[in-house]
Amino acid sequence: MSLASLDHLSIRFGDREVLSNINVQIEAGARVGLVGESGSGKSLTALSLMNLLPESAEASGALQLNFGQAAKIDATQLGEDLPFPYRGAQIGMVFQEPMTALNPLMRIGDQIGEVLALHRPDLNTKAHIGQLLEEVDLRADMHRRYPHELSGGQRQRVGLAMALAGEPELLIADEPTSALDMITQRGVIDLIKRIASARQMGLLFISHDLGAVAALCDQIYVLEKGKLVEHGDSQAILRNPQQPYTKRLVAAAKPTKRPEFKRPAQRVPLLEIDGLTRQFKQKRYFWQSPDITTAVDQVSFALHSGETLGLVGPSGCGKTSLSRMVAGLDPAQGGSVQFDGHRFGHGVGPIPVAARREISMVFQDPFGSFDPRMRMQDALLEPLHLMPELSAAQKQERVHEAVQRVGLSIDMLHRYPHAFSGGQRQRLAIARAMVLKPKLMILDEPVSALDVSIRGDVLALLHDLQEKYGMAYLFISHDLDVVRAVTDRVMVMDHGKIVEHGKVEDVFDHPQAAITKKLLDARLSI
């Protein structure tokens, strides 16, 4: 009998069925991956195993749990009133958001001790908490720290230590690494794998990232819009997917290089960066001299029209600070930018309006980058105030053209942002960047928040737009496979400096800098 199983589980919110009749088995000691895109019902599946479904959810079907003693739970009984002694004890859970999943006002040692006090009061000692911290590769003396004194990866390890404290037989991990950078993600995945085998725990690992699932799981369940479409051995499924949906997912996880197009020969680069430096000054008290942090340290590079330049590096290396200076959003403390005949930067002055309208940015978060109370129509018109010479009709024309270019229809424009999906919003963000017909687009992780199947479409769109309009792209990403597929040249940044640059194939196939090798090693591919 399996450790845990879901039999014919369905979940509905009112009339809307979000999970239909799914069956999942987790054997003792098995590592099971649950894969699907956003909205497929992955997280609800996990929450039903924890009896933590939202109050408005109505479940049917059954849960079978076999922790020493078999128990069959009618899913319709799930809720606050159902006694559920397994939560935190036989079943532990780790969540996605490392920044918010811990109580900010409580020391991490106390947060781990709380689990022990509930389920293993005999083990609630400082020494045991130290052991748990060491098991997740933290130092035992970190128990007095508060969450804000830890990095994202460290917090996720604390979350893992809390889930392990009750000595679970089943560990549920819901996208535990999706918010972490590549190197940290690899570390956490390896850690979970190591601990799961050392403790012989069953693992239910939920992710949209097939690479992470391939690295960790021996079985895979694939969910599409609340229905189970395929399950079986993970290697078999990833090598040879049977269902069209799984095939699409697998194909999208391996982005392919776009065909090159002819670019006119240029003697002068569109963008030339010379010794650009960004420093942050921080002082605690007004009578102290400030601490200076150098986020970007004397960076120089050039970019031609129609070219895509990749920028990669670990989180905090200065990628975003650099891109904001190039766009003229932040002042530079050293160096200057030469762009299309304009010059700005340290000692030269702020970006001239004529240059500003030639540079657009697209950001990572398709949810946060639109004002929720502004219709799309107005959000897309907004950048055009930089072009007062256009008439209202011409501006409208621009917006319509941009929206059609990104594959959406004009009659959607009266809607508010919430009425669009994540992929549509990112298309609209690109449309907003396009209305000015800029010469340079800065793309800061433009596809990181998107599901893999949509990611391919957006990348293809960017490629087509570049071919048609000859824009230059500065493409920032932590996903090396995507960077390899879409860029011509790549720069690797670490601690504010460009440590390596060149043709993307040369850099990725023959990395020289230590950080490049580390980034490439951390890659999880299927």
Add this chain to the structure above:
Amino acid sequence: MVGYLIQRLLGVALTLLVAAALIFFLLDVLPGDPARFMLGINASDEALNALRQQLGLDQPAFVRFGQWLMGLFTGDLGMSASQRAPIAELILERMQLSLPLAFGALLLSTLIGLPLGIFAAQNQGKFGDAGLMGLAQIGIAIPNFWFAMLLVVVFAVTLKWLPPGGFVPWAENPTAAFRALILPTIALALPQAAILARVMRTSLVDVARQDFIRTARAKGLSKNQALWRHGVRNALLPVMTIMGLQFAFLIAGTIIVENVFYLPGLGRLIFTAISARDLFVVRSALLVLVGLVVIIMFLVDLLYALVDPRLKKRAGN
């Protein structure tokens, strides 16, 4: 932490100095001559000039401002023209009433407001929540002078449990002094409690949606355990800010409530001094009120730094 304290205390001193300057110069440009007021309309120019000289009114404004500031330190604030008594003594005497009233109301509103807010949040969307929040809405809408009169009619006039007004100094009869303050404190506290209950409820409902509450539940805590252990303390952070801001309104409220209950407090002192154009009293008493509010805000900031480790770090742990 010491550096943080020094920085904050310097801030307090600067705020008070700016407030003192504003009060002084705003009152100074008001029409009206204190000397003329003291001596009456029929006084001769000579007598007026002599008095002006005696009061230092012939000096330039910034010199008088300096003298006033010095007086604040030495406790010599001059004489009240209307009450014929030293201003410092008047203020100290009135504070015996106004301080217990304001702090008592702050305490009472906290003791009522916070538990009700927590209860409402725990029962979010249910009958208890809706009922309490309805009551709170009424509590906020009712003007406190009307509520004060209602209390007098019920508890003083009809039931005769408590005195309808007036005050006996603490030194003479502490019990009577305490009894005299009960109704005014309630009148002042309840509308504030209603606001606090609403703010506490909203804040806790917000916190209950946070990821770390879900984490706490995944540990095996029940919904209420998770709310009490992890929710309430986090929810208190924004509530503390509101409490500090509310204190300013409490102080303003004492002026109205003291009038209804005929209490010789700081509020009434200012009120009568304004009517009597006794601007020397007004400026000093006002500064005392401003000082109280600034000190409360300072204490709230300190409390914040103690409760929230994220601030403690910035404050130099």
